[in-house]
Amino acid sequence: MRRLLLLSLAAALPVGAQVRQTYYSHLGERGSKIYYEQRLSAERQRERANQQQALEDARSRHGLSGASAASDPTAPLGLLAGTLSSLAQRFQARAPEPQLTVEQKLAKVRAKAEQGDLEAQTALAWVYANGYRDKNGFQVPKDETQARHWVRRAAEGGDPASQIDLGIQLLFAEDGAGDAVAGAGWIQKAAARGHADAQYLLSILLEAGKGLPKDPIKAAALLRSAAERGSAGAQEALGEHFYFGEGMPRDDRQAQAWFTQAANQGLALAQYNLGAMHLKERGGVEGWEAFKVAMGWFQKAARQGQVDAQYSLGFMHASGVGTEPDLNEAEFWYTQAAEQGDAPSRKALQDIVRLRNR
Structure with missing residues (x-):
């Protein structure tokens, strides 16, 4: 059972991918895709x-x-x-x-x-x-x-x-009609035309070695190019690199700047990441003000169905972080996440039932 404490929340809600191959560590599909x-x-x-x-x-x-x-x-x-x-x-x-x-x-x-x-x-x-x-x-x-x-x-x-x-x-x-090499080739053609999203996708393929030999240096260059050309996905991914210091010095300001560009384009994952940054007080403000900013970003992402943000809102309302405790609001957001198969949210709903039955 997760403790309703700020520290446990900060530990449970990583910004982006702490380990990229296990990106959604508390979702059911983590480790299976x-x-x-x-x-x-x-x-x-x-x-x-x-x-x-x-x-x-x-x-x-x-x-x-x-x-x-x-x-x-x-x-x-x-x-x-x-x-x-x-x-x-x-x-x-x-x-x-x-x-x-x-x-x-x-x-x-x-x-x-x-x-x-x-x-x-x-x-x-x-x-x-x-x-x-x-x-x-x-x-x-x-x-x-x-x-x-x-x-x-x-x-x-x-x-x-x-x-x-x-x-x-x-x-x-x-x-059975898949062909990773041919698929990567078509992405390369679009990227060569300067298409930002194609450059972003190609950077992912080069980093993963899917359909192409691994080339982390070229992947990094393409990722930055795509981000600078306006690809929201690339902006979010570049923010992760800066946040965790992956292939570059760790830089919270750069991470926040790239997350913000992607979030302002409506990318729910970037909005969630900004919320998590502020929850950990790494967004330039501290204390209650940081928690309120975190809640604002979580709300934006949660309304788009981002399951981590929905869980986060449920947790914050249940524990009174950034807001007054409100089990009704907590139950609402936990339910939204649980309906997407989120196991911790289902467990939290059971805890709320037990609290109400005391």
């Missing part, structure tokens, strides 16, 4: 969620309010790096004539794609990966074969986002 695959997967899910909202906004702008995707935004093969908004706009802009149906517009997009148009190819890849239906009943069912076909066509044509997508598909395919 490779850290690098976890990081890539988390980044893709975050991007897809953002992209789904971008699509809905684009539909409204183009007079398609009421249209909705036929599947959830975490469907495979979602396009990375914020490309969905522009793709959705281009897809709708293909046939602006108001008398055309969505089915007719799709046919025109397909014709363009067959002729080698990259924008049309990437639009079709998204449509088939996610499925589509409009308010009049026209529907395009999900078709992974077609989605893969058009992602590959666009990647071969030089579209960086599609190269990333195809690379990830080949790196982590679960249907």
